[in-house]
Amino acid sequence: MVFMTGAEAFIKSLEKENVEIVFGLSGGAILPICDAFNESNIRFLLARHEQGAAHMADGYARASGKVGVCLATSGPGATNLVTGIATANIDSSPVVAFTGQVPKDLIGRDAFQEVDIIGVSASITKYNIQVRNPNEIPYAVKAAFDISNTGRKGSVLVDIPKDVQTSAEEMHFPDKVAFKGYRIIGEPDPRELDWAATLLARAQKPMIMAGGGVIASNASSELLKLAEFMMAPVATTLMGKGAIPSDHPLYAGGCGMHGTCEANSLIGEADVLLVVGARFSDRTTGSIQEFSANSKIVHIDIDRSEIDKNVETVTRVVGDAKLALKGILKRLEKVRETGSPDSPWIKKMKEFREKYAIPEPRDNPHFKAPSVIKTLRKILPRNAIVTTEVGQCQMWAALYFDTYAPRTFLTSGGLGTMGWGFPAAIGAKAARPDVTVVDIAGDGSFGMTENSLATSVEEELPVIVLILNNRMLGMVAQWQRIFYGRRYVAVKLGKTPDFVKLAEAYGATGIRPGDTMELEKAIKDAMDSEVTTVIDVPIDPEENVFPMVPPGRGLKDFLVEA
Amino acid sequence: MEQTISTIAFLVENKPGVLFNVTNLFRRRGFNIESITVGPVENQELARMTVSVKADTKVINQIVEQLDKMVDVIKVKRLDPMRTVMREMVLIKINTIDPMSREEALKCVNEYHGLILNIEPDSIVVEVTGEPNTIDEFVRKVQPLGVIELSRTGVTALEKGHLKL
Secondary structure, three states, X not given: OEEEEHHHHHHHHHXXXXXXXXXXXXXXXXXXXXXXXXXXOOXXXXXXXXXXXXXXXXXXXXXXXXXXXXXXXXXXXXXHHHHHHXXXXXXXXXXXXXXXXXXXXXXXXXXXXXXXXXXXXXXXOOEEEEOOOHHHHHHHHHHHHHHHOOOOOOXXXXXXXXXXXXXXXXXXXXXXXXXXXXXXXXXXXXXXXXXXXXXXXXXXXXXXXXXXXXXXXXXXXXXXXXXXXXXXXXXXXXXXXOOOOOOOOOXXXXXXXXXXXXXXXXXXXXXXXXXXXXXXXXXXXXOOOOOXXXXXXXXXXXXXXXXXXXXXXXXXXXXXXXXXXXXXXXXXXXXXXXXXXXXXXXXXXXXXXXXXXXXXXXXXXXXXXXHHHHHHHHHOOOOOEXXXXXXXXXXXXXXXXXXXXXXXXXXXXXXXXXXXXXXXXXXXXXXXXXXOEEEEEEHHHHHHOOOHHHHHHHOOOOOEEEEEEOOEOHHHHHHHHHHOOOXXXXXXXXXXXXXXXXXXXXXXXXXXXXXXXXHHHHHHHHHHOOOOEEEEEEOOOOOOOOOEOOOOOOOOOOEOOO | OOEEEEEEEEEEEOOOOHHHHHHHHHHHXXXXXXXXXXXXXXXXXXXXXXXXXXXXXXXXXXXXXXXXXXXXXXXXXXXXXXHEEEEEEEEEEEEOOOHHHHHHHHHHHHHOOOEEEEEOOOEEEEEEEEOHHHHHHHHXXXXXXXXXXXXXXXXXXXXXXXXXX
């Protein structure tokens, strides 16, 4: 037992969780906690908008696998976090948000900068809690970290009234907290593993669809072993990109609305589809009725409530993906031979691969988005981390940027939050300062959080922002072209701003390459630069992302041109 | 999809915000909760809730899973109507200015094994307990006599035999 203030106990609790860095902004209702940072080595990284702070914490969490921490004041500080918390939660990223709150006796009286953030954040967090007494702080912080980073990961919000930060009490720092209602099923039920293995053992055309859960549970090597043993092609969901190296012979590419024709076709043909750590989002499945209609589906997920939520499965394994994959492989090895690389199924895969091979894109003479991304990939080291914004740039990145390791392709999948990529890149750089970090951006998305340039420059976290600049909200424009007869509304962004000058105004480097050679040089220079570089690449406003499955259609109904 | 009334019972942490979080899940799917009852159980740290809701069976099963994963929800169970006793209570104030209707009302109350809790010159307040259907029936019967107001508690339920949450 130690006697200290709530703010001091808060800092001590973070230290006990080995927190190195907090992304946030100060403000009235969080002043006592801000002050307590003076007595700590924890780095307070000052964002310029709370949304940016939350995305930075999210990027940090996804790149490192550790909990990302963000902090804001009450009222507008807290509501500005909302988009960031929701983005992290739906992508199962472990983020803990701390908010200041007006003193307890003012709560409910519409005090200055008072918002009921517990009510607001209830449906976009895994858990939230308001601390009512200083001596509850160590418990609440411990609980927040535990809940955020175990089971199906997610965001947790802890709201701390100002008087709770300032009052002092005897504090006890627990090493463990327990909840009666929080149970994590890690180890799968052996019977479920038996059933899954039985089904997979009989498969003639096995296919694996890997989601973000494979990355969250660090199960990539188990996934590869199983895929190679069965000779099963692997498709990834958007969140699963990186679960298997893009140059692996069994990798069929991404699946879903902007998946590869190869992956989407194979999913339609498979007889058993093993889905690992994915939640059958509408963007992944297309029409639910038509999804993988010829296959029996085996679903591995740590969250029982995901089973049969969107797609009916034949059998399921509830538990940690790594353990589940290991358990299935162990059983399969006893009853089935290693798959043959000459099987008709693998031939089918090769046939699709050849049939739908995309010709090497070229900048001819103007930049083409796919070719810009290929140029970037060629120059970056294999371990570079890429974040994306949302829209066309994101889908081009998903299709054309080869990824070789988990946690190197970070994107806002579930919420599709424009403006996520840049602050997330800064967070990723904070987690992995030794690695090159690039945000593949669009001009629309980048504009939403461009003020994070100040943070990246002042906090010396240099990243590269590669803007595929079409002066359009490109994906919406693409839909208006294809589905609304080119009747553009609210998509043309005009000529401003000049992103080169904008970067320079923040003390970053801005450059607008004129051709592929200049682009290559710009990327190389940016990798060596000590400040953030914004590379503004003008592309054709009319360029579409293909392949594309029109909304509501089955995955095999992909379009390859307009 | 067929909509039926489901009764779901849960044990939850007895603290502020839990009721909000639970009902929020039903709201998100657009379900109107038919009734909800809450009260502490043997151990004061926990409360037991009983929710009845009209919804697709499939969606209800999924909501039960989602409720189960909430940190403050300790146990959830969809109750099998064949293996459950259910009770609801209604308090009802009946206009009795007309002596005939007073007599009629008292007859009904007797028939449903109700209690008379208050008698005024021109009105009575009565209590009737029973299965929700029985309550509906009783209310329909006294309606023509002139119901001034009524208040129903909502369903509370326990499983038969040694089963427990």
